[in-house]
Amino acid sequence: MDIAIVGAGAMGQLIGARLADAGSEVVLIDVSEHLIHHIESEGLRVRTEKGERSISVRASPAAEAEGPAKLIILLTKSVHTRAAVDSIRHLASPKTYALTLQNGLGNEEPLAELVGRERVLMGVTTYPADQTAPGRVISSEEGRIVLGPLGDAPHARRAAESAAAMLMAAGLRTLTHPRVMIPVWEKLIFNTVLNTVSAATGLTVGAVKEGQSARKLADAVLEEALAVAHGLDVDVDDHGVRAQIERAYEEHGSHKTSMLADLESGRETEVDAIGGAVAAQARRLGIRTPHLDVLCDVVRARMRLI
Ligand SMILES: NC(=O)C1=CN([C@@H]2O[C@H](COP(=O)(O)OP(=O)(O)OC[C@H]3O[C@@H](n4cnc5c(N)ncnc54)[C@H](OP(=O)(O)O)[C@@H]3O)[C@@H](O)[C@H]2O)C=CC1
Ligand SMILES: CC(C)(CO)C(=O)C(=O)O
Structure with missing residues (x-):
């Protein structure tokens, strides 16, 4: 084969x-x-x-x-x-x-x-x-x-x-x-921001952008995840990642992220491989990711309820 x-x-x-x-x-x-x-x-x-x-x-x-x-x-x-x-x-x-x-x-x-x-x-x-x-x-x-x-x-x-x-x-x-870890981390950060925030809050991508607190959370998670990539010396294009997230807000406004869709259909989510993996690298490096940690815990708690 x-x-x-x-x-x-x-x-x-x-x-x-x-x-x-x-x-x-x-x-x-x-x-x-x-x-x-x-x-x-x-x-x-x-x-x-x-x-x-x-x-x-x-x-x-x-x-x-x-x-x-x-x-x-x-x-x-x-x-x-x-x-x-x-x-x-x-x-x-x-x-x-x-x-x-x-x-x-x-x-x-x-x-x-x-x-x-x-x-x-x-x-x-x-x-x-x-x-x-x-x-x-x-x-x-x-x-x-x-x-x-x-x-x-x-x-x-x-x-x-x-x-x-x-x-x-x-x-x-x-x-x-x-250096494939660069695009892998760029996508990882993109998914960490959008999927984790949307799954924890239950909001669509567009509603994350419009909701004042959700948007603040997303911005904070973005900075935390970028700091982890930098801490690992993965040469991600910060500007490119920000632009990709902005594009998703504009183009995928009504979209429920796959992590939210998984939660809503009673399936396990990829939280540990996405936001959880970024947070685990942060702990290893001694970098604080307080917003991401709480959001991952909320997603895991929502997962336990299903
Ligand atoms: N769909 C998309 O647009 C995109 C997806 N991705 C990524 O691609 C990956 C796959 O996503 P997607 O195709 O959407 O996921 P799906 O859930 O649609 O497909 C995964 C399939 O794998 C099956 N499966 C579960 N356990 C096993 C096993 N032990 N052996 C073989 N097959 C198994 C599932 O069965 P069951 O349903 O019964 O569990 C399901 O049919 C994910 O990591 C996702 O994040 C990346 C970019 C875009
Ligand atoms: C972030 C998003 C929604 C793309 O817009 C996605 O890739 C997903 O649902 O997993």
């Missing part, structure tokens, strides 16, 4: 459909038998501004997937990363690379245990994906993926370039970055 995509939800379906449509041999792996059966029998349907496209893709439970895979792409929510990686050990060989495009930090660690740190690729994506029914996903032609190797081995740089070329050929705008 060429590519195993682990987590056949919104993003896994989008990327799986694009890669399969472009001729890659892809298997989607998920825990939901119903979803797997649906994808196997009906295929996937992806709708964007350009229209709708039906694509046949193979899907399988982890235990029935046959390896080894040349590339594993991890696209579960971060709370499920450990279990997902444990379930696909048989798909990894010494030649396998593993890529995470999940939000948050920490997903790379189980992958490093699986294939070795030198064979882990990491990235972020701004493509949106919403699963409206099993096997049906709404996305956009607008977006991009940035990825790169976690370590600095030349073979991993080449693997990142091949993965990017394959995603480009599948119609997904993809760039490689020599």
Whole structure:
């Protein structure tokens, strides 16, 4: 098998459909038998501004997937990363690379245990994906993926370039970055601000901007998260992150962040991999993040109530 995509939800379906449509041999792996059966029998349907496209893709439970895979792409929510990686050990060989495009930090660690740190690729994506029914996903032609190797081995740089070329050929705008932790942290800060504040307050992105206290909280969390990135010597573009957040306020005003949507649908959130991961790095460095700490605690408390 060429590519195993682990987590056949919104993003896994989008990327799986694009890669399969472009001729890659892809298997989607998920825990939901119903979803797997649906994808196997009906295929996937992806709708964007350009229209709708039906694509046949193979899907399988982890235990029935046959390896080894040349590339594993991890696209579960971060709370499920450990279990997902444990379930696909048989798909990894010494030649396998593993890529995470999940939000948050920490997903790379189980992958490093699986294939070795030198064979882990990491990235972020701004493509949106919403699963409206099993096997049906709404996305956009607008977006991009940035990825790169976690370590600095030349073979991993080449693997990142091949993965990017394959995603480009599948119609997904993809760039490689020599220091991938920079875009990872830029996205991490963006999600830490918007997702944590919205999930703690129950507000949409636009309402965070309009609500005086919520906006103050978001601004305070932004400064705390930037200080942590600087403390780690991750050379994030402060101005670019601020501008990205302002754009989200303008363009995604009515949007409930994924963390709020997860809370409202009774699912575990990615708080520990997003705001919680920033706060954990802050503690390690001795940097105070009082606003972020309280907000993460509120989200965790709301999670315990569901
Ligand atoms: N959707 C988006 O627009 C974007 C998402 N992301 C990130 O991408 C990642 C995936 O997001 P998204 O696709 O929206 O999430 P989804 O919840 O839609 O999909 C995740 C899928 O993984 C399945 N899953 C759970 N546990 C396992 C397991 N052990 N093995 C295999 N599959 C499992 C889930 O099943 P079940 O539902 O039963 O738990 C679900 O089908 C997240 O980190 C998210 O933050 C990043 C950018 C944009
Ligand atoms: C911050 C946001 C809402 C993008 O606007 C997002 O990425 C999410 O919902 O996880």
